[in-house]
Amino acid sequence: MSTHVTPTLSVLDDVPPLSFTTPEGFFSLPLAATPEDRAALAESFVRELYSRGDEALWNPAAPYYAALSEQLAHTGVSYSAMGLFSTDEGGVVQCALTVAAVETRQSDPEIAAHGILTALGSDLHRDARWLDLPCGPAVSCVTMREVTLSPEITASGAEERLLTGQIQVQVPFPTGPYTAVFTLDTASTEYWGEFCDLLIAILRTLSFRDPAADTSGPAS
Known part of the structure; x- marks a missing residue:
């Protein structure tokens, strides 16, 4: 599974600045404030996501993603994305990535x-580990779950079991009493190692500096 890093900036609202880059794919x-904005953005999103589709696919898909973005916004998620990647065998694997900022009582990142x-x-049942990132300390947590799929939604028409994996990394802000929570979920667990490496690569770009301050230039 190959990816190429492209400059994608995401800044969370109402909390100290946070930015990171995500790979191509x-x-x-579309997380927006109003239903009208979510609907409009969802239409653009499905056309980009399913670029080889047509109106028969885009029209029913857009309301689904608009509703999903509304649900995510109500849970405090500030960034959400679908990752689609080609494999060497000609297949496609996918994952879901969300980022949220959670307010905490501790402003010291090491203690937090x-x-x-x-x-x-x-x-x-969780594999929790300490991480030292360029931006500071963090904690990763891996959870594997087996999901039972009913016969109505399987290609074989029989009940099937699907192994899913989640890696969540919590990174305390060094600039305030908040914790950034990165969560990656996938059912393509045969590429679990690649997805873990992918999330770590994203986290290595994580910055809590104000992008506006970086481009303002030296004071005169």
Whole structure:
């Protein structure tokens, strides 16, 4: 699975600045403030996501993604994207990426990260680990789940089991009492290692600096 990094900037609202880059192959879901804006953006999104489709595919898909973006906005998610990637065998694998900012009581990132690791590490069904990122300390947590698919939605017409994986990385802000929560979900677990590497590559671009300050130039 190959990806190419392109400059994609995402800044969360109402919290200190946060930015990161995502690789080529990610399509950002339209998160907007009003139903009218969500509907308009959803139409553009499905045409980009399914570029080889037509009106028969785009028209029913757009309301679904508009409703999904509304649901995500109500849960505090500030960035959401679908990742679609070609494999060497000619297939396609996908994942979902969301980013949220959660307010915390701790403004020291080192102390906050230790608290997160302690809380997540107490669950034996989770693999929680400490991470040292260029932007500071973080904690990763891996969860694997087996989902049962009913016969009505499987190609074989029989009940099937699907293994899904989630890697979540929590990164305390060094600029305020918030934690950035990156969550990647995929059912393409045969490419689990590649998806983990992909998320780590995104996190290595994570910055809490104000982009406007970086382009303002030296003070006169």
